[in-house]
Amino acid sequence: MKHNVCLLEAVNLALASEMRKDKEVVILGEDVGVNGGVFRATANLRDEFGLKRVMDTPLAETMIAGVSIGMASQGLKPIAEIQFMGFIFPALEQIICHAARLRNRTRGRLSCPLVIRAPFGGGIHAPEHHSESTEALLAHIPGLKVVVPSSPARAYGLLLAAIRDPDPVIFLEPKRIYRSQQQEIEDNANALPIGSCFTLREGSDITLVSWGAMITETLSAAEALADEGVNCEVIDVATISPLDVETILISVRKTGRLVIIHEAPRTGGVGADISAIVAEQALLDLQAPVVRVTGYDTVMPYFRLEKHYLPNSQDIIDAVKQTVEFV
Amino acid sequence: MKTLPPIQYLDQEGQPSQPCPEWCNKPDWLLRCYHYMVLARQFDTKAIALQRTGQLGTYASLLGSEGIDVPVALSMKPSDVLVPYYRNHACQIIRGMPLEEAFLYWGGDERGNSSDQMGEDFPNAVPIATQSLHACGVASAFKIRNQKRAAVTFIGDGGTSKGDFMEALNVAGVWQLPVVFIINNNQWAISIPRQIQSAVAQLADKAVAAGIPGIQVDGNDPIAMHEAINNALNRAHEGKGATLIEAISYRLGDHTTADDATRYRSNDELKAAWERDPIKRLRNFLALQNFWDESKEQALLQETHQLVQEAANKYIEISPQKIDSIFDYLYAEPNNQLIEQKDWAIVKAMQGGSHYEGESS
Secondary structure, three states: OEEEEOHHHHHHHHHHHHHHHOOOEEEEEOOOOOOOOOOOOOOOHHHHHOOOOEEEOOOOHHHHHHHHHHHHHOOOEEEEEOOOHHHOHHHHHHHHHHHOOHHHHOOOOOOOOOEEEEEEOOOOOOOOOOOOOOHHHHHOOOOOEEEOOOOHHHHHHHHHHHHHOOOOEEEEEEHHHOOOOOEEEEOOOOOOOOOOOEEEEOOOOEEEEEOOOHHHHHHHHHHHHHHOOOOEEEEEOOEEEOOOHHHHHHHHHHHOOEEEEEEEEOOOOHHHHHHHHHHHHHHHHOOOOOEEEEEOOOOOOOHHHHHHHOOOHHHHHHHHHHHHOOO | OOOOOOEOOEOOOOOEOOOOOHHHHOHHHHHHHHHHHHHHHHHHHHHHHHHHOOOOOOOOOOOOOHHHHHHHHHHOOOOOEEEOOOOOHHHHHHOOOOHHHHHHHHOOOHHHHOOHHHOOOOOOOOOOOHHHHHHHHHHHHHHHOOOOOOEEEEEEOHHHHOHHHHHHHHHHHHOOOOEEEEEEEOOEEOOEEHHHHOOOOOHHHHHHHHOOOEEEEEOOOHHHHHHHHHHHHHHHHOOOOOEEEEEEOOOOOOOOOOOOHHHOOOHHHHHHHHOOOHHHHHHHHHHHOOOOOHHHHHHHHHHHHHHHHHHHHHHHHOOOOOOOHHHHOOOOOOOHHHHHHHHHHHHHHOOOOOOOOOOOO
């Protein structure tokens, strides 16, 4: 059955689809029940699946993560919602010290097949702590997978894959594009692969690598640049960890030029890692230095200034021109 | 709030301080309990000796917790799940962890958490209080699946100051979870005494805020512990929800082998605590009941000493894991980066490599 949905509705479709298929899947979090989540990602699931499978929790993020770990050790497949990524920090000890390690610590006797969903990123004029992009913190942790969808179809397919994954997956939903684009998707329970980039646009002049809400800016920059005769290859990383290095390297070897775009702060960001990998493995294929277009190394400003913080398509166009014109 | 003294059946000399439950007239359970308490102490002595001779890593002594852990393990059903902190080796051993694997864990080897005999029990939680929440998750799974099982989790007195513990009590109360929380209040969190942890009269009172029953029990009295844990497990199995048990004990050893408790607590206090030793207490009661005598004691000491010695010998014979193992269990399927890095590590561990350590098995 085809649905014309936005990213948020695609998340809801995927949750419902997998809950119908697998009775071990349960949802827990703040306001996920009757209210259907503050963004409505879990709308109507409580009615369909009941109290025991869609659980409103007390307001305690550490608890949500810790309880999910205990559930997962018993073979349930909990999907925990952290209401905003800015509130994930109390849960990090549980995620880093336990979820990421349970399989390794017990040499496979126990495992932790859980998903933690959190809306992340800026651009919706939210209060403080509601707009950060801290994916790099999590990508640095061995034992986790970190996935970021950038379209309704990829949200649907990647979330299914995350739920079916036998290991903990952090699923970060770019809330700026939760409702901004509609896409026709088939509710066919088909997952997309975790650990693979998606090449959204083929091009021969330069490779643009991004993820999350910045994909929208990147695609619109690529569109504008095409009119000026610059053919950009656009790659959606989609899985921040483990990174699909091969797809990026193949593209860079073809184009010889690379711009990496992310909303998160520049220093220690995932862009730095991609840049390092390219330097290690494709330096001699490069015809220009790698350029990063990123947020600043500042605290995410309150929303009156957030547009100044967020990279936009003009920033990307400028970076591409600088790279393409490099001699 | 009215503060009652801890529940107790045996005073520190092993004399009944109130009429004992009827089952105490039979030797079966009491002798099993005593056997394991002595075994646990023998294990502890050996572990410290191995650490002092460079054959074990930093080790957290269980000395003084035998009167809590052994009754708990003997009261739990195999289908219940243990979610330990890091001082529950007595409990773990009784529930099936092979003695040599208990040494292996403290010898710095993840295989000490891996044996099938540990069933669905959690491995040790080193970060304080985090385990309380795992127990609630395990108990949630039991409840969701309508299973008549309980999760049992331990924590120290220091751990009760952490948010995870309070969040766990809270969710266990509001979801009416089949979980039993046991505080081993051994009076010391490394150098911090109990009175610096909390102004609450009894740590068991923390249950009040969660709407669950909290009781204080003499943790050096195995009979009182058995009664308390049985009642709590029955409640859990019958769907009546969680219980908090504060077991009063004393940490008779250092915090770990890396600690020196003489820096911060008095010898007089320690001497007084030895008077309350749970092993001496149960032995006196067994003798009083004519269940025990010196020849049985000698035979038990010899038997447990031998068990521990054999396990230690086995442990020492176990070769370290191959370096591959650090890559093999991180995910169900290793990613490309891990496969590549594993190759580097293997080459470095080979003869001529920067990390070569000689031929191992």
